[in-house]
Amino acid sequence: MTQPSPHAPPPTAPLIExxxxxxxxxxxxxLIYALRATDLxxxxxxxxxxxxxxxxxxxxxxNLFGLLMRPTAGTYLLEGRAVSGLNDDATSAVRCKxxxxxxxxxxxxxxxxxxxxxxxxxxxxxxxxxxxxxRGKALLDRFGLDGRYGSRPTQLSGGQCxxxxxARALANxxxxxxxxxxxxxxxxxxxxxxxxxxxxxxxxxxxxxxxTHNPAYRKYATQAVSIHDGRACET
Amino acid sequence: xxxxxxxxTVYASLTRHLVRSLLATLGIVLGIAAxxxxxxxxxxGRQEALRQIESQGIDNIILRSVKPAxxxxxxxxxxxxxxxxxxxxxxxxxxxxxxxxxxxxxxMEVRREIYLGQTSTDIKxxxxxxxxxxxxxxxxxxxxxxxLVPTDGKILDPVCVVGTKAAxxxxxxxxxxxxxxxxxNVSFRVVGLxxxxxxxxxxxxxxxxxxxxxxxxxxxxxxxxxxxxxxRGMAEKVDYDFLYLAAKNIDAIPGTAGRLRTYLRGAHAxxxxxxxxxxxxxxxxxxxxxxxxxxxxxxxxxxxxxxxIGIMNxxxxxxxxxxxxxxxxxxxxxxxxxxxxxxxxxxxxxTSIGGxxxxxxxxxxxxxxxxxxxxxxxxxLKAVVTSESLIVALAVSVITGISFGTHPAWKAAQLDPxxxxxxE
Ligand SMILES: Nc1ncnc2c1ncn2[C@@H]1O[C@H](COP(=O)(O)OP(=O)(O)O)[C@@H](O)[C@H]1O
Ligand SMILES: [Mg+2]
Numbered sequence: 001m002t003q004p005s006p007h008a009p010p011p012t013a014p015l016i017e018x019x020x021x022x023x024x025x026x027x028x029x030x031l032i033y034a035l036r037a038t039d040l041x042x043x044x045x046x047x048x049x050x051x052x053x054x055x056x057x058x059x060x061x062x063n064l065f066g067l068l069m070r071p072t073a074g075t076y077l078l079e080g081r082a083v084s085g086l087n088d089d090a091t092s093a094v095r096c097k098x099x100x101x102x103x104x105x106x107x108x109x110x111x112x113x114x115x116x117x118x119x120x121x122x123x124x125x126x127x128x129x130x131x132x133x134x135r136g137k138a139l140l141d142r143f144g145l146d147g148r149y150g151s152r153p154t155q156l157s158g159g160q161c162x163x164x165x166x167a168r169a170l171a172n173x174x175x176x177x178x179x180x181x182x183x184x185x186x187x188x189x190x191x192x193x194x195x196x197x198x199x200x201x202x203x204x205x206x207x208x209x210x211x212t213h214n215p216a217y218r219k220y221a222t223q224a225v226s227i228h229d230g231r232a233c234e235t
Numbered sequence: 236x237x238x239x240x241x242x243x244t245v246y247a248s249l250t251r252h253l254v255r256s257l258l259a260t261l262g263i264v265l266g267i268a269a270x271x272x273x274x275x276x277x278x279x280g281r282q283e284a285l286r287q288i289e290s291q292g293i294d295n296i297i298l299r300s301v302k303p304a305x306x307x308x309x310x311x312x313x314x315x316x317x318x319x320x321x322x323x324x325x326x327x328x329x330x331x332x333x334x335x336x337x338x339x340x341x342x343m344e345v346r347r348e349i350y351l352g353q354t355s356t357d358i359k360x361x362x363x364x365x366x367x368x369x370x371x372x373x374x375x376x377x378x379x380x381x382x383l384v385p386t387d388g389k390i391l392d393p394v395c396v397v398g399t400k401a402a403x404x405x406x407x408x409x410x411x412x413x414x415x416x417x418x419x420n421v422s423f424r425v426v427g428l429x430x431x432x433x434x435x436x437x438x439x440x441x442x443x444x445x446x447x448x449x450x451x452x453x454x455x456x457x458x459x460x461x462x463x464x465x466x467r468g469m470a471e472k473v474d475y476d477f478l479y480l481a482a483k484n485i486d487a488i489p490g491t492a493g494r495l496r497t498y499l500r501g502a503h504a505x506x507x508x509x510x511x512x513x514x515x516x517x518x519x520x521x522x523x524x525x526x527x528x529x530x531x532x533x534x535x536x537x538x539x540x541x542x543x544i545g546i547m548n549x550x551x552x553x554x555x556x557x558x559x560x561x562x563x564x565x566x567x568x569x570x571x572x573x574x575x576x577x578x579x580x581x582x583x584x585x586t587s588i589g590g591x592x593x594x595x596x597x598x599x600x601x602x603x604x605x606x607x608x609x610x611x612x613x614x615x616l617k618a619v620v621t622s623e624s625l626i627v628a629l630a631v632s633v634i635t636g637i638s639f640g641t642h643p644a645w646k647a648a649q650l651d652p653x654x655x656x657x658x659e
Contacts, residue, residue: 103656107562116243168567
């Protein structure tokens, strides 16, 4: 099943198990299969890339992972717990503590400083202010943004913004990081730098699930899924 | 999210569109300003009315003789003496029948001018009894002063007591005690200086602080039992110009006043008297106050409604513009209620800022109204800002924020996270 890469840890317990997971949309009376019944296991410590042409269902799969949408059929186990049927509050709590999200367009809040941006998930986790700011600063330091705590996202380059977003995704130390084309808005060089960060996160034990267009990034992965027309298969 | 974090978040969002946010609160500012200013002016008016009523003595009923319209009497003979007003018979009747009246204090106008050098003054001379001090709500200005005492009348002593305003007029900075006041060719020695703190008037006529009081018996012995005024060959006869009736029981005053009016209607052929009841004035002042409050509340409610709709609009616009932010926050773990509280707190903060500015504007408006009304004369509006009114203003602005912020905040919370995230 998995193609163990030289750096990959030995197979571990499943983090994510999808069984017959399916997402359909109804549009004008016809059923659109954004994602056809998919079975997939992602183990702790995996680096999974999701590739496929535009409109094939990559984001749909990632949003299902991130509990931003509910599947129309099938089950989704996260650390053995069925999470697709949880109520809104419980779903929010899972998003808050178990999942870190990185977006193509960064999605930083422009009226907040980058430190405040990194602190947002910790606010929702109920961390005290001092602890929150301390951890936020440590995360920014880790990604080379020390001394820029008070900067606004608009004052930073794209690469720096994406590093802030990665720091924010790590705020509550979730086991899995979901990234939807995180290098899509960056030039090649900066993209490589960001991929370096993901590689480093992977080495430090995080599970990474990344949607990407770039076949060159396949080499970072320990596991790969390609999607065509809503049909996902491991490669 | 704790309160501190929430206020930081809310502050950051509001300062982003500071000018727009402040403009949005304009309706609230004006509404609250109206509330505060009107409460202040209402309270000032209430205190002023109370002060005036109390300066007349809330336990008094005051009868005043009123000259009826001329010509209705048989005014044919040349030397006709017109009799009118409260009579000795009335006094005797009241004394014997009205149980609630514990004290009757007569006041006669001594119809003679008081001169300062060669010019006549507006200072009035009255003749009365020692109990006048109590019923008129005057007080002695210093320990050397005394009011009229029964002996003054018995020995027909030409002594008098002057009001503070009259004393200043007559004697300037000199000590009035021991000075002489000449009234109708008779010199009266000043034995006391009195003041009515409320600046009240006898039966609404003569300013108490601008009076010279002499013993009733002295005046009677000098000028006869009835004060007579000659005018165009006519004389007038009045037994009593004013009669203070002090009540034993204040709560029974409306009944007493009613029976008194009934009696006077029967006893007098024409309405040559007036019954003044400060207690009733107080009641009617309270009624006026209630009407004022209702009107004020309606105006404030309308401005606050308009202001609240303004807030709701700006919040809906805010939320539309910040749909993506809401999506991001939800994706990062915010629950519906976190979003709800955030936007509710924003609208409450907006209306509270509006309320604060409005309270300031209201205080300024009230003060300005007071100043402008005093430009003309001495007596004008009075504005009193109470801490209660400020608490009311703050509470009202918070309640407005909650009432008109709930719908937008609820809408924000209901947004689908993914749809919100994809917005723009
Ligand atoms: N809200 C929606 N309503 C209808 N169809 C949708 C909706 N969202 C996505 N789709 C469809 O689902 C398919 C997969 O979309 P998506 O997962 O965004 O593709 P990708 O990320 O691979 O480009 C597309 O055909 C898209 O048109
Ligand atoms: Mg996509």
